[in-house]
Amino acid sequence: MMPTLTTSTDRGEARLPRLEQIYFYLTAGCNLACRHCWLAPKFDPDGSRYPTLPVALFERAIAEALPLGLTGVKLTGGEPLLHPRIEELLAIVGERDLALTLESNGLLCTPRLAAAIAQIPKRAVAISIDGVDAATHDGVRGVAGSFDRAVQAVRDLVAADTPPQIIMSIMRYNLDQVDAMVRLAEKLGASSVKFNLVQPAARGQALYDTERAVSVANMIALGRRVATELAPATRLRLDFDLPPAFRPLSAVARGDGRGICNITAIIGVLPTGHYALCGIGEHIPELVFGQIEADPLARVWRDNEVLRTLRAGLPDRLEGVCADCLMRHRCLGSCVAQNFYEHKNLFAPFWFCERACKDGIFPQSRLAGRRAQAADSAAGAGEAKS
Amino acid sequence: MKLGDRPLANPDVVLREEYDDWAVLFDPETANAVGINPVGVFIWRLLDGRNSVEQIAARVADGFDEVPGSAPEEVRAFVERLAAGGFVGFAATGATP
Numbered sequence: 223m224m225p226t227l228t229t230s231t232d233r234g235e236a237r238l239p240r241l242e243q244i245y246f247y248l249t250a251g252c253n254l255a256c257r258h259c260w261l262a263p264k265f266d267p268d269g270s271r272y273p274t275l276p277v278a279l280f281e282r283a284i285a286e287a288l289p290l291g292l293t294g295v296k297l298t299g300g301e302p303l304l305h306p307r308i309e310e311l312l313a314i315v316g317e318r319d320l321a322l323t324l325e326s327n328g329l330l331c332t333p334r335l336a337a338a339i340a341q342i343p344k345r346a347v348a349i350s351i352d353g354v355d356a357a358t359h360d361g362v363r364g365v366a367g368s369f370d371r372a373v374q375a376v377r378d379l380v381a382a383d384t385p386p387q388i389i390m391s392i393m394r395y396n397l398d399q400v401d402a403m404v405r406l407a408e409k410l411g412a413s414s415v416k417f418n419l420v421q422p423a424a425r426g427q428a429l430y431d432t433e434r435a436v437s438v439a440n441m442i443a444l445g446r447r448v449a450t451e452l453a454p455a456t457r458l459r460l461d462f463d464l465p466p467a468f469r470p471l472s473a474v475a476r477g478d479g480r481g482i483c484n485i486t487a488i489i490g491v492l493p494t495g496h497y498a499l500c501g502i503g504e505h506i507p508e509l510v511f512g513q514i515e516a517d518p519l520a521r522v523w524r525d526n527e528v529l530r531t532l533r534a535g536l537p538d539r540l541e542g543v544c545a546d547c548l549m550r551h552r553c554l555g556s557c558v559a560q561n562f563y564e565h566k567n568l569f570a571p572f573w574f575c576e577r578a579c580k581d582g583i584f585p586q587s588r589l590a591g592r593r594a595q596a597a598d599s600a601a602g603a604g605e606a607k608s
Numbered sequence: 609m610k611l612g613d614r615p616l617a618n619p620d621v622v623l624r625e626e627y628d629d630w631a632v633l634f635d636p637e638t639a640n641a642v643g644i645n646p647v648g649v650f651i652w653r654l655l656d657g658r659n660s661v662e663q664i665a666a667r668v669a670d671g672f673d674e675v676p677g678s679a680p681e682e683v684r685a686f687v688e689r690l691a692a693g694g695f696v697g698f699a700a701t702g703a704t705p
Binding site for chain 1: 624625626627628630631632634636639641643645
C-alpha cells in the first residue's frame with residue numbers, strides 16, 4: 223500500500239560486479255538506412271557485404287562470460303536477423319539457458335525464425351516500427367516495404383507465442399502518431415510499446431542539426447502525457463525512454479527500469495569480435511577493450527582501465543546536473559557511451575538532462591545540492607512542484 | 609523523557625510533490641531522499657507529533673478506498689522506515705526519572 227523508493231544509497235567501495243549481459247552487435251551492416259540511427263551501419267541488403275560475428279567467437283565469449291555471472295544476451299546490430307547463421311546463435315542461447323533480448327527491424331523475421339525464438343524459455347523481442355503507416359515508417363527507415371514486413375514480423379511472433387515489444391523512436395516525422403501507435407500495437411497483439419529518444423549521434427545528430435528531432439521540452443511533455451493519459455487507458459505496458467529524473471516515481475517504483483542501462487554489468491561485442499563498452503565502440507576506439515581470440519574475457523572484465531574507472535567513479539564522479547540529481551544511483555549518467563562520444567569524458571553529464579537544466583525544465587524535485595536549495599527556497603513554503 | 613508513539617516529521621525535510629501525486633522527501637542536511645506515493649504523502653502531513661500511528665492509520669482508512677485490514681501494520685512499517693532514514697522522529701511523552 224505504501225511503497226517507498228530510496229533514491230540515495232550508500233554503495234560502499236567499488237567491487238568487481240557480475241558480468242550479467244553481453245550485447246552482441248552481430249552485423250556491421252544493416253538492411254535498412256534509418257534516419258535516426260546512432261550507429262549508422264553501412265547499407266547491406268543481404269548481409270554479405272560487411273563483417274558478421276563468427277559463430278565460434280559468439281560461443282567463446284559466452285563460455286568465458288558464464289563464470290563471470292552471465293545471465294542473458296542481447297542480440298542487436300546492425301540487424302541481428304541479417305546474420306547468416308542466426309538460427310545457430312539462437313540455439314546456443316537456448317542451450318546455455320540464457321535470457322534472450324532481441325532487437326530487430328523485423329524484415330527477415332519468418333514464421334520459422336519466430337518458432338526458433340520461441341524455443342528459448344526466457345525471451346524478449348522488440349520490433350522497431352516508427353510510424354503507423356507505410357509512408358511514415360518507410361520514409362524514416364529508407365526502404366520501401368519495410369513497414370509491411372515489420373508488421374508481419376509482429377504477427378508471426380505473436381502467433382509463435384512471443385508477443386514482441388514495439389519500439390518507436392520519436393521524431394518530427396511521427397510525433398503525431400504516438401496515440402495511433404498504441405492502437406496499432408493493441409491491434410497486432412504486441413506486449414508493450416517503448417518510445418525512444420533519438421540520440422544525437424551519427425545520423426541522429428543530423429536530425430537535431432536539421433531540426434527534425436523533437437525538442438527536449440516537447441519530449442518531456444509527451445512523456446508526461448504518455449504516463450498520465452495513454453498508459454492508464456491501455457492494457458499494454460508503455461515505456462517512455464527518458465532518463466529516470468523525468469519518469470514518474472510511480473513508474474520507477476513499479477520497476478519500470480526498462481531502458482535504463484546498467485553499464486557496470488554489461489559488455490559489448492562488435493561484429494569483428496572486439497569487446498567494447500557497447501556498439502558505439504565502432505566509432506570510438508578508446509571504448510574498445512580487446513578481442514575475443516586474443517584477450518581472455520575475465521582479464522578484460524577485471525583489468526580494463528575504462529571499466530575500472532567507471533566502476534570506481536559511477537555515480538559519484540558524474541558531472542554537471544548529473545552530480546546533483548537524486549536519481550544518479552539508478553541512472554548512472556543515462557548513456558555513458560553517448561556522453562563520451564560528445565565530450566571524451568566518461569563522467570560528462572547526459573545531454574538531455576543538461577539541456578533541460580539549462581532551459582529551466584529539469585524536475586526540481588529530483589535535485590540535491592545547491593540547485594535544490596535554490597528551488598526549495600523559491601518554493602517558500604518548503605514544498606516544490608516539479 | 610522518553611520517546612513516544614507520536615511520530616514527528618523532521619522539520620528540515622522538504623516534501624516535494626510531483627505531477628502524479630507522488631512526492632520526494634528530501635533532507636538537505638544529508639542529501640538523502642525517498643519517493644513516496646499519495647498515501648505516503650497523506651501520512652507525511654499527519655506526522656506532527658500529536659497523532660499516534662493508530663490514529664494515522666484510522667485517518668488513512670477514512671480517507672482512502674479499499675484500505676486493507678493490514679493498514680495499521682503497514683503505516684507503522686512505513687513510519688519506521690522513514691525514521692530509520694532520519695526523516696521522522698518521535699515526540700517525547702514525558703520526563704525520565
